[in-house]
Each structure stands twice: as C-alpha cells, then as structure tokens.
Amino acid sequence: MVAYKPKDSSQSPRFCGVRTFMRLEQVRTTDGVDFAVVGVPFDTGASNRTGQRYGPQHIRNASVLLRPYNPDQDIHIFEYCSGVDYGDIDVVPFNILKTYDIMERELFSLIDNDVTPVILGGDHSISLGSLRAFARKFGPVALIHFDSHGDTWDSYFGEKYTHGTPFRRAVEEGLIDTSHSIQVGMRGPLYGPEDINDARALGFEVMPMSELRAIGCEQAIRRIRQRVGDRPAYVSFDIDFVDPAYAPGTGTPEVCGPTSYEAIQLVRGLDTLHLVGFDLVEVLPSHDPSEITAGLAAAVAYEMISLIAWKQRRKQENLEG
Numbered sequence: 001m002v003a004y005k006p007k008d009s010s011q012s013p014r015f016c017g018v019r020t021f022m023r024l025e026q027v028r029t030t031d032g033v034d035f036a037v038v039g040v041p042f043d044t045g046a047s048n049r050t051g052q053r054y055g056p057q058h059i060r061n062a063s064v065l066l067r068p069y070n071p072d073q074d075i076h077i078f079e080y081c082s083g084v085d086y087g088d089i090d091v092v093p094f095n096i097l098k099t100y101d102i103m104e105r106e107l108f109s110l111i112d113n114d115v116t117p118v119i120l121g122g123d124h125s126i127s128l129g130s131l132r133a134f135a136r137k138f139g140p141v142a143l144i145h146f147d148s149h150g151d152t153w154d155s156y157f158g159e160k161y162t163h164g165t166p167f168r169r170a171v172e173e174g175l176i177d178t179s180h181s182i183q184v185g186m187r188g189p190l191y192g193p194e195d196i197n198d199a200r201a202l203g204f205e206v207m208p209m210s211e212l213r214a215i216g217c218e219q220a221i222r223r224i225r226q227r228v229g230d231r232p233a234y235v236s237f238d239i240d241f242v243d244p245a246y247a248p249g250t251g252t253p254e255v256c257g258p259t260s261y262e263a264i265q266l267v268r269g270l271d272t273l274h275l276v277g278f279d280l281v282e283v284l285p286s287h288d289p290s291e292i293t294a295g296l297a298a299a300v301a302y303e304m305i306s307l308i309a310w311k312q313r314r315k316q317e318n319l320e321g
Helices: 052-065 096-111 126-138 166-172 194-201 209-228 260-268 292-320
Strands: 035-040 083-088 116-121 142-146 182-184 205-207 233-238 275-281
Touching: 035 052, 035 096, 035 126, 035 292, 052 116, 052 275, 052 292, 096 116, 096 126, 116 126, 116 292, 126 166, 126 233, 126 275, 142 166, 142 209, 142 260, 182 209, 194 205, 205 209, 209 260, 233 292, 260 292, 275 292
Parallel strands: 035 083, 035 116, 116 275, 142 182, 142 233, 182 205, 233 275
Antiparallel strands: none
8 A cells, every 4th residue: 555645854855845735745546535625715705805716826835834743632643644735626616616626525535445534725605516415425523613604604795605794504415423523712793693594593503712711721622522412524624714813815804703722722622523634725825924824724624634654553453453
C-alpha cells in the first residue's frame, strides 16, 4: 500500500515546491489514502466582504510550518494514516447550485472509498454541498458547528442559497440529525431573537458565546460529546468563531469570541467522537495581511487531521487487541 506523507522540511526547504497543505503530495487518488485535504474556492454565497475563494491557497501557504508530530495530542500523524492534498474542486463561480452538484459528486467519490475529507473553503454556503455527499453515505449526520452565526436563516435578499442559510436547507433536505447536533459560539447583534430561536426550533442545541465563556471549554466539550453521542458527526468550523483579535481575515467578524487557544482546545476535545468529515470556511486573505488568520486556520485543520490519526490508531489497537 502507498503511504502518502508530507515532504521532510529538514531535507527540503519550506520555500521550495508547489504549495500544498502541510507539503503533502498533490495526488487525485483514493488508493492508500485515509484523508484528503480538498479546497472549495467558492464565495458567491457571501453577503459582506468577498474573496474567500482565495482562502484555500492562503491556508495552504501558511501550512508549510506544520510538522508531522502533534505533541499536544501525542500522535505522529503519518505513523497511523496516509494523506494527500487532493487539490481544489472546480467550482462554478456564479452558479451555487451547479457547484453543489460538483461538490457532491467529487466528495462522495472520496467518502465512498473511506477517505475522510478535510475541506477548505470558501464561504459557508459550501457546507450544504458537503453535507449532501456525507448524507448519501451515512444518512443524516450529527453537525458540530463552531461559528459566531447560526446560518439557519430562511433567505437573505430573497435568496435561499447563501452563506447564511446552509443549515436550514440541510435540515429541510434531511441531511442533518438535529437531535444530535450542536451550534457553538453564537454572538453579536441580530435582527431579532428568531435568529437564534429558529435554530432551536429546527432541533439544534445552541450554545451561545456567553454560555461557552461562563462554563468554560472543558464543560463545553462534555456537552458536545453528550449531544453527539455515537452518531456519525460532521464538523463545520467558521473561522469567525474565533475573536477577530486572533482571526481578522474573515468576511463577517464578531467581537467577544474565543481565543485561538480555546478554539484549538475545543477541536481537540472531539477526539472520542465518530467524526466522518470536516470543513473550515470563511478565511479572507485580503483582510489577513500578517497571515495570522491563515496560520490559525492551518492549525485548526492540522488538529482535524490529528483526530483522523487518533481514529486510525484506535482502529489499529482494536485489531491488535
């Protein structure tokens, strides 16, 4: 079996070669692959600042500093799994519905071959295309949604498919098991209480930022684990979940969010769950000149990959036991 891993930056300088996530090989294959980093450079669903289409390449550029051993999770990723940078999905920049069709087809080809996608957006509208692919394989999935916004509006400017509506559409299409799903980090001014209450009416548990701050990360992780249980779970991480002091490069920043450390801790806390896929969205390079947002986004994706390695290690230990 082919084992794909990053270039060794002690042998090949980081500034050499084509930019891929973590310096992984860019290969479009499912043979011998446990995870694939996939870019979806689409931002036609954005309502404020645009340019998230350049997010995947911006994150890849920052990711060259990542190394294969994760000391905080105590795992050497590529001793347990093989991964590639699958490149970008060819989106249709002015047609969100056609883009969803392409996404569903491309992602399902990975999922159906037991490859776990780590998807780099793009604006948050892309999550609907992803969830369609995952539901084809697993049925309705539990959603773990880190964000400052609920993204459960019915429409925006009269449009049903935007970065503010993907999870309402996903519920309507039967893609999400809301009884095992949770949204974390909601905050900021709203048009009315329905902006939060609509998500609860759809069946989501909602943990606003004020509650997360009050109970702390450890208790929040317990709540997430309890809510999700043993269901197949999809993680959607909007970079504006994090306070703009740590992640200014995004389209709709909201103050009073978690630190980068807290965000990473929350992702690490998902290690006991049955995670089947991930996305990380809304990185906006034009508002990230110092690349601190890209650095954080790369680190979050790295923690997601570390969770995949943990899953592979548990599988291996169970077989040996």
